[in-house]
Amino acid sequence: MKAIDMNAARMRCVAAALGALALAGCAGPAPDGGLGEVSTLAAQRIGQPVKLDASSREAAEEQVAQLLAQPLTADSAVQLALMNNPGLKASLGELGVAGSELVQAGRLRNPSIGFGRIGNGADKEIDRSVIFDLAGLLTMPVRVNIEQRRFEQAKLNAAAQVLRLASETRQAYFVAVAAAQSAAFADQVRGAAEASSELAERMSRTGNWSKLDQARERAFFDDALTQQARARHEAVASREQLARLLGLWGDRPAFTLPDRLPELPAAPLEPQNAEGSALAQRLDVLAARRDAEASAASLGLTRTTRFINVFEAGYANKSASGEPRANGYEVTLELPLFDWGGARVARAEALYMQSVHRTADVAVRARSEVREAYSAYRTNYDIARHYRDQVVPLRKQISDEVLLRYNGMLASVFELLADARDQLNAVNAAIEAQRDFWLAEARLQDAMHGGANKEQGAAQ
Amino acid sequence: MISRRDFFKGAGAVAVSAAAVSRAGAATLPEAASAADANTQVPPPPPNGRHFNPVVTLNGWSLPWRMNNGVKEFHLVAEPVVRELAPGMKANLWGYNGQSPGPTIEVVEGDRVRIFVTNRLPEITSIHWHGQRLPNGMDGVTGITQPAIAPGKTFVYEFVARRPGTFMYHPHADEMTQMAMGMMGFWVTHPKDPSQHAVDRDFVFLLNAYDIEPGSYTPKVNTMLDFNLWTFNSRVFPGIDPLVIRQGDKVRIRVGNLTMTNHPIHMHGHEFVVTGTDGGWTPPGSRWPEVTTDVAVGQMRAIEFTATDPGDWALHCHKSHHTMNAMGHDVPTLIGVDHRGVAEKINRIVPDYMVMGEKGGSMGGMQMPLPENTLPMMTGEGPFGNVEMGGMFTVMKVRPGLKRGDYRDPGWYRHPAGTLAYEWTGALPEPARSGSAGGHLMPARGQGNVELKVRKPTKGHHGH
Ligand SMILES: [Cu+2]
Numbered sequence: 009m010k011a012i013d014m015n016a017a018r019m020r021c022v023a024a025a026l027g028a029l030a031l032a033g034c035a036g037p038a039p040d041g042g043l044g045e046v047s048t049l050a051a052q053r054i055g056q057p058v059k060l061d062a063s064s065r066e067a068a069e070e071q072v073a074q075l076l077a078q079p080l081t082a083d084s085a086v087q088l089a090l091m092n093n094p095g096l097k098a099s100l101g102e103l104g105v106a107g108s109e110l111v112q113a114g115r116l117r118n119p120s121i122g123f124g125r126i127g128n129g130a131d132k133e134i135d136r137s138v139i140f141d142l143a144g145l146l147t148m149p150v151r152v153n154i155e156q157r158r159f160e161q162a163k164l165n166a167a168a169q170v171l172r173l174a175s176e177t178r179q180a181y182f183v184a185v186a187a188a189q190s191a192a193f194a195d196q197v198r199g200a201a202e203a204s205s206e207l208a209e210r211m212s213r214t215g216n217w218s219k220l221d222q223a224r225e226r227a228f229f230d231d232a233l234t235q236q237a238r239a240r241h242e243a244v245a246s247r248e249q250l251a252r253l254l255g256l257w258g259d260r261p262a263f264t265l266p267d268r269l270p271e272l273p274a275a276p277l278e279p280q281n282a283e284g285s286a287l288a289q290r291l292d293v294l295a296a297r298r299d300a301e302a303s304a305a306s307l308g309l310t311r312t313t314r315f316i317n318v319f320e321a322g323y324a325n326k327s328a329s330g331e332p333r334a335n336g337y338e339v340t341l342e343l344p345l346f347d348w349g350g351a352r353v354a355r356a357e358a359l360y361m362q363s364v365h366r367t368a369d370v371a372v373r374a375r376s377e378v379r380e381a382y383s384a385y386r387t388n389y390d391i392a393r394h395y396r397d398q399v400v401p402l403r404k405q406i407s408d409e410v411l412l413r414y415n416g417m418l419a420s421v422f423e424l425l426a427d428a429r430d431q432l433n434a435v436n437a438a439i440e441a442q443r444d445f446w447l448a449e450a451r452l453q454d455a456m457h458g459g460a461n462k463e464q465g466a467a468q
Numbered sequence: 469m470i471s472r473r474d475f476f477k478g479a480g481a482v483a484v485s486a487a488a489v490s491r492a493g494a495a496t497l498p499e500a501a502s503a504a505d506a507n508t509q510v511p512p513p514p515p516n517g518r519h520f521n522p523v524v525t526l527n528g529w530s531l532p533w534r535m536n537n538g539v540k541e542f543h544l545v546a547e548p549v550v551r552e553l554a555p556g557m558k559a560n561l562w563g564y565n566g567q568s569p570g571p572t573i574e575v576v577e578g579d580r581v582r583i584f585v586t587n588r589l590p591e592i593t594s595i596h597w598h599g600q601r602l603p604n605g606m607d608g609v610t611g612i613t614q615p616a617i618a619p620g621k622t623f624v625y626e627f628v629a630r631r632p633g634t635f636m637y638h639p640h641a642d643e644m645t646q647m648a649m650g651m652m653g654f655w656v657t658h659p660k661d662p663s664q665h666a667v668d669r670d671f672v673f674l675l676n677a678y679d680i681e682p683g684s685y686t687p688k689v690n691t692m693l694d695f696n697l698w699t700f701n702s703r704v705f706p707g708i709d710p711l712v713i714r715q716g717d718k719v720r721i722r723v724g725n726l727t728m729t730n731h732p733i734h735m736h737g738h739e740f741v742v743t744g745t746d747g748g749w750t751p752p753g754s755r756w757p758e759v760t761t762d763v764a765v766g767q768m769r770a771i772e773f774t775a776t777d778p779g780d781w782a783l784h785c786h787k788s789h790h791t792m793n794a795m796g797h798d799v800p801t802l803i804g805v806d807h808r809g810v811a812e813k814i815n816r817i818v819p820d821y822m823v824m825g826e827k828g829g830s831m832g833g834m835q836m837p838l839p840e841n842t843l844p845m846m847t848g849e850g851p852f853g854n855v856e857m858g859g860m861f862t863v864m865k866v867r868p869g870l871k872r873g874d875y876r877d878p879g880w881y882r883h884p885a886g887t888l889a890y891e892w893t894g895a896l897p898e899p900a901r902s903g904s905a906g907g908h909l910m911p912a913r914g915q916g917n918v919e920l921k922v923r924k925p926t927k928g929h930h931g932h
Binding site: 196199200202203206207210211214216217221407409411412413414415416417418419420421422424425428432 | 682683796798799800801802803804805806807810814818821822824825836837838839842844845
């Protein structure tokens with residue numbers, strides 16, 4: 009190793025870096041590790057307050073107990089999930105990792121002291137060095153900048169996780185409520201079939217009906233039994249899915265669901281600048297943009313440091329026996345004899361352009377997803393309203409008319425019961441339509457605000 | 469019922485409106501009188517032409533005519549009409565001059581008759597004069613004896629009413645549809661000598677049938693046998709007027725059948741003889757007493773009796789389904805079926821459900837809401853409660869001391885003491901019963917109880 013002079017420009021660079029260090033040193037994550045910011049990011053998009061950093065375990069426990077005391081709403085289910093879901097807690101741990109890396113980037117590597125003694129008989133050479141990460145110092149502002157951006161991304165990712173959990177919880181909630189409602193209807197259908205079958209059996213016993221007719225009614229009943237069993241399992245399964253998302257276990261799996269899905273909103277959302285606001289709001293778009301910015305920054309860094317290969321500089325002194333101690337420092341610079349650094353810059357440029365294109369891709373996808381999600385939302389709204397305002401009342405009218413015919417002995421009790429089954433099935437279809445609307449609503453919110461689900465890897 | 473004066477007032481109003489439309493038309497065509505309701509309108513004695521004793525068309529009327537140079541001119545207008553089948557139910561039918569069936573045409577043997585027929589239907593029509601002797605070209609069979617009468621057109625039929633007797637008129641163009649829609653009418657040719665076959669009261673009605681789905685208004689014209697409304701003159705009980713008769717009157721009832729099945733018309737309290745068919749008067753020596761006469765499809769029957777016994781006597785078709793209104797034919801029998809527990813289960817799903825039929829079909833006076841424009845299956849309120857009848861059912865009210873020509877409803881019959889069935893309130897000893905009734909005549913072979921056994925073929929289906 010030889011000490012060589014550094015040119016003035018390099019020295020200025022170091023000085024600038026040292027100056028920047030003072031500034032970058034204080035830029036670290038907030039004391040809550042960024043959770044507050046994530047809460048805010050999520051709250052703006054979920055439309056209800058989100059509190060991820062529970063002040064105390066007891067307070068959290070109490071809040072959970074309060075939420076569980078009432079039949080769940082979609083919002084309270086989301087709140088519970090955000091407080092309780094273990095998967096989310098694990099994900100938020102990553103935020104801490106990124107935060108400490110940011111802190112790390114703002115610190116210089118500890119200087120190291122080297123001491124070597126080489127003896128050769130009476131002739132000995134003692135080599136002492138204090139090495140500290142000068143290149144680290146030089147590049148610190150840029151690295152802090154990058155880590156800052158990475159931390160920002162980690163926060164965006166964490167917020168995206170929150171949104172995803174919120175959306176999954178909402179969907180599971182609607183599915184579970186609808187399934188419970190359907191199971192209750194399956195009980196009623198079974199009741200209708202049971203009444204038919206029982207009456208048929210009694211008619212057969214009295215000699216008024218053949219075994220054939222009785223068997224047919226019995227077959228209806230058996231079908232209804234199967235349907236009821238399936239519906240009941242569906243209710244259990246969807247309830248369990250919700251329980252998992254809510255992170256409930258042990259002595260606390262008990263939560264009550266309301267008897268009915270929430271009513272449809274009086275009017276559907278209108279797509280006012282949905283695509284524009286999705287581009288401004290969507291976390292995956294924001295993350296892609298940050299990624300492009302980070303790439304731009306590292307491209308700049310690569311350009312400035314194209315000739316610095318080994319970012320090592322250090323204070324060195326050397327003393328050999330019988331010779332005065334030599335003091336100095338050493339910085340290794342690469343001479344661009346064979347590699348002008350062009351390839352590395354080109355790579356960085358390519359990486360930058362890649363991230364730009366990825367951002368564009370994410371944006372294109374986001375706009376299209378919003379359009380599709382709105383179409384699904386609107387279609388499901390119209391269908392659910394059609395069921396509510398047309399199909400179910402019409403079915404009711406048909407049942408009323410069948411009852412009038414039964415009154416006049418124009419129709420039999422079996423027609424009455426068969427029609428009752430049809431009516432119940434129509435109501436069930438209406439419930440499913442209502443459920444599908446709420447699922448589509450959750451997916452539209454996803455498309456407007458979250459959307460990071462499929463892009464998780466790309467932003468990093 | 470309508471008085472003679474009311475009747476002519478109505479006819480006058482029609483004439484005025486016709487004249488206002490076309491003076492020339494009024495000069496060449498006889499007025500087309502129209503009836504607006506289904507009341508029985510007792511016709512006045514003939515104002516001109518040969519004298520005859522008019523008939524009483526049950527829930528109907530007779531068509532006025534004009535004498536034109538010795539020719540009796542009538543004007544029938546084939547048109548859509550709304551006919552009340554009974555209070556509470558109306559039907560969109562096709563008929564003549566405002567009603568279905570159309571007005572009865574009454575002429576006298578030897579009359580030259582000219583009938584103008586105007587078609588106001590949306591399709592072609594024609595009129596066939598069922599049972600008449602007439603020139604072939606006047607027989608009214610579309611395509612065979614004449615071109616069809618197109619909508620808006622008027623045709624003229626002209627012939628001499630040669631044979632006295634009982635006749636009908638109906639379309640012979642798309643007749644399945646047009647008769648299912650109610651196009652038909654009665655025709656009576658009275659004998660030249662009014663004293664011949666003279667009776668005190670002469671009632672006429674046609675048997676017809678409709679298939680009108682509960683809750684609807686228009687007959688299903690493609691129904692062949694499963695009609696649900698069996699009618700006298702397109703009326704069902706309790707909408708059919710009573711046959712009001714003075715005790716001791718000689719009575720004739722003429723019935724024509726334009727349905728697609730036969731109807732055994734049954735009379736209570738009196739026996740009668742069949743005095744006329746489509747072919748004319750039956751020779752007195754061939755007549756035998758009856759209480760039921762079967763009127764086959766497309767036939768006419770004239771029955772006669774003396775109303776000796778006062779009272780309210782039922783007159784009806786004896787096919788019990790024909791004395792019902794619209795009913796479900798696929799309703800299973802629930803007699804004797806225990807509904808305990810099941811009814812509650814059904815109530816949970818159909819809250820307004822009520823058990824019916826477990827003791828039989830009787831509605832026991834239940835007032836249940838029904839589909840619109842639908843009559844109860846059996847109905848009618850008599851002096852002793854529910855009559856539980858519908859369809860082809862009415863009552864002959866035989867009373868002493870009625871005035872000649874008085875057809876007003878005299879109310880319910882008051883039974884003299886000792887002439888009314890009454891409840892036994894004494895002891896009810898167990899009757900002696902045979903323990904082995906029928907056992908010696910036809911001893912059962914093998915097991916006493918019938919058991920269902922399935923015999924499986926051993927060699928496929930061969931060997932029969
Ligand atoms: Cu009959």
